[in-house]
Amino acid sequence: MWAGSVRIAVAANFTGAMKALSVLFEKETGHAVIASYGSTGTLYAQIINGAPYELFLAADSIRPEKLEKAGIAVRGSRVTYAWGELVLWSLDPNLIDAEGKILLTGINQRIVIANPKTAPYGLAGRQVLENMGLWERYQPRLVRGQSIAQVFQMIASGNVSAGFIAASQLALLPVDKKGSYWQPSKQLYSPLSQQAVLLKKGEAQAAAIAFHAFLQTAPAQSVISNYGYHLK
Amino acid sequence: MDYSPVWLTLKLATVSTGLLLLLSVPLAWWLARSGGWLKHLVSVVVTLPLVLPPTVLGFYLLVAMGVNGPLGKVYEQMGFGSLAFSFSGLILGSMIYSLPFVVQPLQNAFAAIGRRPLEVAATLCASPIDRFFSIVIPLSVPGFLTAATLGFAHTVGEFGVVLMIGGSIPGETKVLSIAIYEHVESLEYVQAHWLSAGMLLFSFCVLLLMQLLNRGNGKNLL
Numbered sequence: 001m002w003a004g005s006v007r008i009a010v011a012a013n014f015t016g017a018m019k020a021l022s023v024l025f026e027k028e029t030g031h032a033v034i035a036s037y038g039s040t041g042t043l044y045a046q047i048i049n050g051a052p053y054e055l056f057l058a059a060d061s062i063r064p065e066k067l068e069k070a071g072i073a074v075r076g077s078r079v080t081y082a083w084g085e086l087v088l089w090s091l092d093p094n095l096i097d098a099e100g101k102i103l104l105t106g107i108n109q110r111i112v113i114a115n116p117k118t119a120p121y122g123l124a125g126r127q128v129l130e131n132m133g134l135w136e137r138y139q140p141r142l143v144r145g146q147s148i149a150q151v152f153q154m155i156a157s158g159n160v161s162a163g164f165i166a167a168s169q170l171a172l173l174p175v176d177k178k179g180s181y182w183q184p185s186k187q188l189y190s191p192l193s194q195q196a197v198l199l200k201k202g203e204a205q206a207a208a209i210a211f212h213a214f215l216q217t218a219p220a221q222s223v224i225s226n227y228g229y230h231l232k
Numbered sequence: 233m234d235y236s237p238v239w240l241t242l243k244l245a246t247v248s249t250g251l252l253l254l255l256s257v258p259l260a261w262w263l264a265r266s267g268g269w270l271k272h273l274v275s276v277v278v279t280l281p282l283v284l285p286p287t288v289l290g291f292y293l294l295v296a297m298g299v300n301g302p303l304g305k306v307y308e309q310m311g312f313g314s315l316a317f318s319f320s321g322l323i324l325g326s327m328i329y330s331l332p333f334v335v336q337p338l339q340n341a342f343a344a345i346g347r348r349p350l351e352v353a354a355t356l357c358a359s360p361i362d363r364f365f366s367i368v369i370p371l372s373v374p375g376f377l378t379a380a381t382l383g384f385a386h387t388v389g390e391f392g393v394v395l396m397i398g399g400s401i402p403g404e405t406k407v408l409s410i411a412i413y414e415h416v417e418s419l420e421y422v423q424a425h426w427l428s429a430g431m432l433l434f435s436f437c438v439l440l441l442m443q444l445l446n447r448g449n450g451k452n453l454l
Contacts, residue, residue, distance in 0.1 A: 007401060015418065036400045037414065046399045050299035050314035149417045156419055 003030035006207035009043040011059035012147035013166035017227035031207035039147035041118025054202025060120035064197035077198035082229035084192035085167035100182035112143040112163035124189040125164030171228025237411035245387040248326040260338035286392025317399035334383040341375020
């Protein structure tokens with residue numbers, strides 16, 4: 001079989017799962033995976049500007065849909081590969097209670113969310129704060145990360161005391177590093193339906209088509225769910 | 233540990249510096265020899281990348297090289313694919329970004345020669361081309377070395393522009409500075425430490441080399 005390579009733009013929250021999937025895919029098909037990670041909005045802007053990606057694994061469904069409408073993505077190729085969840089997390093085991101009441105009482109240190117304009121998980125964090133009527137109140141202490149990966153890094157390195165990350169990022173941590181966290185009710189933010197879409201540049205590429213199909217196979221889905229995502 | 237960003241960065245810096253030297257020699261020569269408002273205007277344009285925020289440079293490059301940009305369109309019509317987010321795009325970006333670092337040392341070296349050696353050579357019937365290659369180039373060797381070293385080092389250290397026009401594609405646009413940024417974001421501090429320490433050592437050596445070059449230069453003048 002002729003082995004090719006596929007260039008994939010991957011939303012930052014999916015980094016861990018993607019690395020595991022690549023290993024599996026490369027072993028199974030012989031195709032090589034060349035993945036670039038970033039916030040969904042950043043990658044979307046790159047694709048609009050002609051970046052040579054063949055497949056896009058976004059953290060939302062809005063941007064894949066826009067690409068499909070703009071004729072940059074292959075019509076009918078959108079699939080939801082994972083459903084994400086949001087978590088308010090702190091390294092401090094005593095900071096966050098299981099009901100998230102701390103947000104109402106007030107966290108006096110800085111908290112961090114991903115940039116709502118470019119990162120779907122940042123938008124979800126903003127929605128939670130808005131729906132709780134706390135968005136204005138937290139403005140002076142709200143730090144913004146460029147992607148959900150940077151938000152995670154800011155908290156994990158102890159530079160910011162708490163912030164909104166993806167549940168999948170927390171799932172990767174050993175129990176003694178999980179600190180304290182709260183999972184907001186799903187009524188508080190729009191569902192994080194993470195969609196993959198085949199881009200026109202990958203329409204005729206065997207490796208791109210193969211990865212797109214691979215995402216929906218049972219072995220791939222079991223990896224995805226192991227990384228803390230729901231498959232619906 | 234993945235070393236491909238190191239090789240990619242060295243390749244990018246070598247190609248951009250090589251092309252920049254070719255482009256900068258006539259430009260620096262003209263700047264060193266001419267006067268008037270046009271010279272000042274060109275000087276300012278050449279110096280701009282030194283003071284412009286990399287994001288401004290990156291933004292304009294993206295607009296120019298994107299699928300609807302003038303450069304991007306021509307490039308795509310020529311059948312080369314997309315210019316933004318490609319290695320060729322990075323070469324173009326790096327050349328603009330490092331232009332003043334190559335032009336200025338050359339310009340200073342050319343200006344320091346003065347008119348006299350060339351006039352003497354002219355009286356000996358040396359043609360302009362002959363004068364340039366037999367007098368200007370040998371007398372400007374320290375200038376060339378400074379220009380090449382600075383252009384190379386500055387391209388290696390490039391971050392903001394690459395972040396905007398690169399797209400972090402492994403083996404194509406994921407250069408050292410981007411790799412370090414991503415390692416830090418992923419909490420891979422061991423890899424970040426290795427690459428950063430390498431960059432620190434590299435920069436130290438470059439500056440040390442410059443010191444030695446300038447010392448040699450001083451001796452020559454004596």
